[in-house]
Amino acid sequence: MGGILVYALHDDEGNFNKNSLGAISEAAKLAGDVGGEAAAIVVGDISDDACAGLGAYGASKVYRAKDVPEGLAQPIVDAMAKVISDEGYSYALFGGGLLGFEIGAGLTARLDAGVTMEVTAVEAKDGKLVAHRPVLGDSQIAEVGYVGDPGVIIGRINAFDVNESGGTAEVVDVDVELSEWSTKARMVKRGEQRGEDVNIEDANILVGGGRGLGSEENFEVAETLAASMGGAVAATRAVVDAGWYPYAAQIGQTGKTVAPDLYLALGISGAIQHKVGMQNSENILAINKDQNAPIFEYCDLGVVGDLHKIVPKLTEAIKAKKGS
Numbered sequence: 001m002g003g004i005l006v007y008a009l010h011d012d013e014g015n016f017n018k019n020s021l022g023a024i025s026e027a028a029k030l031a032g033d034v035g036g037e038a039a040a041i042v043v044g045d046i047s048d049d050a051c052a053g054l055g056a057y058g059a060s061k062v063y064r065a066k067d068v069p070e071g072l073a074q075p076i077v078d079a080m081a082k083v084i085s086d087e088g089y090s091y092a093l094f095g096g097g098l099l100g101f102e103i104g105a106g107l108t109a110r111l112d113a114g115v116t117m118e119v120t121a122v123e124a125k126d127g128k129l130v131a132h133r134p135v136l137g138d139s140q141i142a143e144v145g146y147v148g149d150p151g152v153i154i155g156r157i158n159a160f161d162v163n164e165s166g167g168t169a170e171v172v173d174v175d176v177e178l179s180e181w182s183t184k185a186r187m188v189k190r191g192e193q194r195g196e197d198v199n200i201e202d203a204n205i206l207v208g209g210g211r212g213l214g215s216e217e218n219f220e221v222a223e224t225l226a227a228s229m230g231g232a233v234a235a236t237r238a239v240v241d242a243g244w245y246p247y248a249a250q251i252g253q254t255g256k257t258v259a260p261d262l263y264l265a266l267g268i269s270g271a272i273q274h275k276v277g278m279q280n281s282e283n284i285l286a287i288n289k290d291q292n293a294p295i296f297e298y299c300d301l302g303v304v305g306d307l308h309k310i311v312p313k314l315t316e317a318i319k320a321k322k323g324s
């Protein structure tokens, strides 16, 4: 059949995730070239209108598995495997995110498929999809083709642009028989994503806070510095995992990709997974007490010292200069 099936993640209010909408837009762009349609799969009791609305992003059909819970990978693997096998889709596409990685990996194992993760672009060549995946610290791009159906493609977060072109999708309900192991876990509560309004992608100046800040409370130091320059605050995965700062502010491989005029890294070691999200910043300034921290290998200006002593003085100096 040749079509592309996209997993469309939604929150408890039924709002679809931006990366999923980007993946649907990408599928719509490519589906014709691989001889099929772009379809989406939605789990949970989502309204007809909301499902049909995915047509605006290019989905011609939306499969709805009402009884499959959102947020847990294994039941969604069951649902996607069924639709792909029954309807003959050649590709499964995910917009990224931890759940997308988990479902994509499970689906790959279930269908004995090929998988490419961290994909930044997809193209159609000779009627088949080829995924572009950065390798060797993002210095090279590997082009990955698929031998046989289906192929699983998991995008890097923000890899695919959302493109609203109008249209309505046909909604098809599917009954899914869950595997025994898929019922072993149940969703007790879906966490609230604090700071959803954090918009680090549009900021010209970003202050990145790492574990070197020492505590959640100390993020105030980063926020005061950012405010003095009219910038925003971003974070590493280590601090997000520790609950010090919202996920929406995470930069890196499993977070956002940014390219501000100035990126000021406070107490960030500069791991490769962080670097891939901020290396395109125009100017990188790092403050770290360890002179051997990897971030000093690629920053434009490095300051070796204790951020707790340096940052308040820097903030004062900026405020004094600005007369604020």
Ligand SMILES: Cc1cc2nc3c(=O)[nH]c(=O)nc-3n(C[C@H](O)[C@H](O)[C@H](O)COP(=O)(O)OP(=O)(O)OC[C@H]3O[C@@H](n4cnc5c(N)ncnc54)[C@H](O)[C@@H]3O)c2cc1C
Pocket: 209, 210, 211, 212, 213, 235, 236, 237, 238, 239, 250, 251, 252, 253, 254, 255, 256, 266, 267, 268, 269, 270, 271, 272, 273, 274, 277, 287, 288, 289, 290, 293, 305, 306, 307, 308
């Ligand atoms: C699959 C995978 C995906 C990942 N994705 C991401 C991602 O998207 N984003 C991301 O950021 N990470 C990601 N990581 C984690 C990454 O490998 C690092 O563990 C993480 O970036 C480290 O965060 P950090 O720099 O805050 O902490 P650390 O590595 O602990 O560094 C803290 C730094 O602060 C310095 N410091 C301490 N005290 C002070 C002080 N008083 N003054 C100045 N400096 C001080 C230390 O010298 C140290 O260099 C991923 C890892 C894996 C395996």
